[in-house]
Amino acid sequence: MGSSIHPKTIQEVKEKADIVDVISEHVVLKKRGKEYVGICPFHDDSKPSMTVSPSKQFYYCFSCGAGGNSIKFLMEFTRNNFSDVVLSLARKNDINIVTVDANQQENYKKQLSKREELFKILRETKNWFKTQLNSYSWK
Ligand SMILES: [Zn+2]
Numbered sequence: 172m173g174s175s176i177h178p179k180t181i182q183e184v185k186e187k188a189d190i191v192d193v194i195s196e197h198v199v200l201k202k203r204g205k206e207y208v209g210i211c212p213f214h215d216d217s218k219p220s221m222t223v224s225p226s227k228q229f230y231y232c233f234s235c236g237a238g239g240n241s242i243k244f245l246m247e248f249t250r251n252n253f254s255d256v257v258l259s260l261a262r263k264n265d266i267n268i269v270t271v272d273a274n275q276q277e278n279y280k281k282q283l284s285k286r287e288e289l290f291k292i293l294r295e296t297k298n299w300f301k302t303q304l305n306s307y308s309w310k
Pocket residue numbers: 211212213214216220221232233234235236237
């Protein structure tokens with residue numbers, strides 16, 4: 172495809188894709204106090220070891236240590252990569268998908284190297300002045 176997802180879109184997905192909605196599509200969750208518990212899909216679980224926190228937007232399994240946000244859950248559960256998960260979550264939550272295409276990325280890189288070039292010149296100029304000053308004998 173040659174394009175990557177804009178950080179703005181990733182941020183929006185993180186804010187809108189509620190972890191309880193995401194996980195309860197694959198795991199039966201039961202409410203326990205402020206949190207939810209369910210059978211952990213990442214190890215051979217017999218009792219609900221996985222806790223899902225809606226306030227923290229985080230899941231954690233006390234038995235196998237699996238944990239993370241909704242994107243991480245789907246990456247591990249569906250074995251898809253980061254951008255596939257973000258794209259599917261964006262579509263599901265009616266989030267406008269903004270991508271950075273290859274040309275734009277190239278431009279960003281060029282801008283960056285131009286700036287680096289400028290810094291290099293400044294550094295060299297500074298060094299030159301320093302040498303000049305040092306070779307100057309003050310009387
Ligand atoms: Zn587990």
